[in-house]
Amino acid sequence: MPTLKVRTNVPAGTRTSGASDVRPIRRRGAAALISLAILIALTAAPVDALTLQRTWSARLPSTGANGAITLRAYTSGAGSITYGLRGLRAGATYSVQIRYGTCARLGSIAARLPAVHTTAMGTVSRAESLSSGTMLWIWKAARSPSFVVRIYNGTSIRCGGFTFPQATRVAVSGLSINLPVIRGPSGYPLCRVAMYYAQVSQPREPGVTFIYAHARSGMFLPLLTRWKIDRGASLIGRTVLVWTSDNYVSSYRISRVRVASNAMVGVTSLARERLWLQTSTGPNTSYPKLIVEAIRYKTAKTTYAASHPTARPVSC
Secondary structure, eight states, rough: OOOOBBOTTTTTTOOGGGGGGOOOOOOOOOOHHHHHHHHHHHHOOOOOOHHHHHHHHHHSSOOTTTTTEEEETTTSEEEEEEEOOOEEEEEEOOOEEEEEEEESSSSEEOOOOOEOOOOOSOOEEEEEOOOHHHHHHHHHHSSSEEEEEEEETTTEEEEEEEEEEEEEEEEETTEEEEEEEEEOOSSOOOBSEEEOTTTTOOTTSSSSEEEOOOOOOTTTTHHHHHHHTTTTGTTTOOOOEETTTTTEEEEEEEEEEEESSTTTTTTOSSEEEEEEEEEESSTTTTTTTEEEEEEEEEEEEEOOOHHOOOOOOOOO
């Protein structure tokens, strides 16, 4: 569970210094245990196989000169892979690997997939199902900072990094909350940004999108302020906007505000799509977490500029 700082008895809009913050005691290994529990829950969920959980795409190479490969994961645990490739050796057999890392710096092999055969024109156009066992290893790679697909036949090698739509910005109406969103770090959370928890869902996917930030001025402090004033009653019905990297903005309506000693309880539910905004209520891990739940009611196309704010995270 992300550990956040809270600045107590500070009015919203007041800038504060991080020098006097009380830093929580870090509990080594907790993040790894949480990640493992969530991974097991996701892969075991008994949900309709036709419900799409996530789509990743990779251009080979980054320019797409040799086409693209698309991975799809379903909430049943199974998946599929689609090839649309060109410019390869004619009539050749290419081995397929899913690997950790980047094309410039390959990591270990996460999964070996069935080989593909090119036509006399050097193309591949096909789709294949992937078992839940194979998808388990692919999901493990997908939850790392980066993973790639690599195909090769002798010296003919092509590689592409997988991408998928991710939260990039969050705003809450009437509260002066408007922050870039980045992937949450493995260590202590950063300041001047909100962060998404990479182990769970993204906007428009089944499950919980979990975005968190410190309860500090310019971040999620207004949520805590509302909780202290009226237990969050004035937050109900407010709009939360979340932009994603594919240039869409989703509108959510706040439906519930609560505190929980364990913010991750219920986060692996895949039967419903929800947005959770989380911040702290006190200066260390003994304090409960504040959870603001919201339901998506529309999504619209937007601009690249709106969806890609410049993030300037700092340590705090």
